[in-house]
Amino acid sequence: MMKNWLAAGAVALSVGMSATAAFAQTTTVPGEQVGLATGAPLPEGIYALNTFVYQMRDNPAPVDVGINVPVLVWSTPFVPFGGRVELLVAPPTVFVFGKNRNSAAGVRDISISVGTFVGGIWAFDLGNNFGVSLLGGVYLNDLNGDRGLLQSNAGGLAGGPVLPQLASNTYRAGIAASYTGDGYNLTANLTGNFYDSPGRFGGNNFFGTRGPFVISDSLNLDLTATKKFGKFEIGAIGYGTVNFDTSARSVAFNDRGRFLLGGLIGYDFGVATAQVYVARTVAKSAVSFDSTEISGRLIVPLYSPTPVAAAPSAIMRKY
Template identity: 35%
Template sequence: MTARRVGLRLAAACGIGLGLAAGQASAASSAQPGQTVGLPAGAPLPIGLTFIDTSSFGSRDIRPRSTDSNVNLPSFIWATPWSIAEGRLQFVVLQPITASSTRGAAYQSGFGQTLLAAQVAWKLGRDLNVSYLLGAYLPSDTRIVIQNPVLHQRFAVTYNGGGWNLTANILYGTLLDTTSPSGTFYPDFLNLDLTATKKFGKWEVGPVAFGSTDLPTRNPTYRRQGQFAVGGLVGYNFGPVNLQAYVTRDVVQRNYGGLETRGWLRLIVPIVPIATEPAAEAPRPLVRRF
């Protein structure tokens, strides 16, 4: 297998839009496993525009030389003042940028698949929130990433009372075409991102975890890949800019060739609100005539 072919399959597993592989298998998670860890994905954002950039560097223990990758995920989320079924309508644009080195080979880099999506987030009461996202990863001409279009859905639930962020986010991808122009096979994928952090003043700390798996396929030669990783997160709110950092390590993997250690850094910047939250009407002063 050529280094170029390995690089392509590596990028697929890494998700470039966002997990990395070697050998015959080539996972197809356009949504990078672990990319929403630390975010209250089930809760609606304040009305306005928010910039979120999640960058990570990972190294997979493949002997004799490791496979390394950097994935950068700048995104804009517009939380609109509009509602659907009493849930806040939000729009998401994400443009992945990636670089990877397969088993010590020279780094290759490029743009990943652009994600365009709409999301509705509901406050259910008692600090419980849920959201549903529907969108698509667009086709890409970059050969080291997944090139095929992907229908993408996310289902998230968040409890955010008392400074807690308890979130489970399921990310599901359906490949509209399972074979790339170069002949690489991509299966559908399922990811799960988990967060259990607590705020102490401006600080935020807690454990995080994520898992990913290729879904069953009828391709008899394909070896399904999967992983589960755990770690810890530390965040600090500089007001209004929020910074998060976390480190994760695979505890189990299937057909990746080795366990991966990955460091993550996230910047959350709220931009000038496009609209303001509806304010409660101030009580009118009581006027008496004598």
């Protein structure tokens, strides 16, 4: 199996808790890229990745949150100026799970489609097992992103929109650096999300769910430090997000962000690689939330070009 893996795509972790308040974060999931050597170029081929995050929020939060991020990566044969071009597509989904299932005031389970992410990466092998990459793309929320409203088990409106970030396309830019020598994966990844703010949802203005919403631009940091021992991989991870606009007009009002630390374990099955990582909030702003997050990932190479077989040489026989 290959030593370098690259993923993109994703979705917001935040969920609206009332009609007037939302815990806003970036559309790109903080921590979505930990465990991946995102700074290193992939060998030519096509790869499928799926990352699922389950976020167990501390009480009194009425919900837990799941995020599923399937990604298809084409590492092309094009290497302009020595950097490999890699094309990405991802249609993320958010799942909201109500905790108080036996209460009429509890929240119903829902799912929300995030706008399909399309983008590209320009990845350079700098030699000596160092690599660096640049990423650019967009979540097409104006095309196929959901609004999402929380409803109580009794049928009343419990809060919405769940993800006000999806009122605008999300423009994503990133830079990553990796060291992959001697079985190590030491990677730092910065991801910026930028919005057409204020943003509006289409359709009616029921309960004020159309907007406008002032959406804060944000920055994520994903950190990985793992080591492979044969087919096993183990190490530490950290990730977090920072919101730039925390003014009273912003959906990130008073929420500067949060940071989590944890660990990762992986195993190479030959035909696929699996990873599991767990993290816990260690720092946050006053109105953000504490959570324990369990994530699983599966990486499957679908295609790689086969070497051209050498033409057989003529065989001369004498009788």
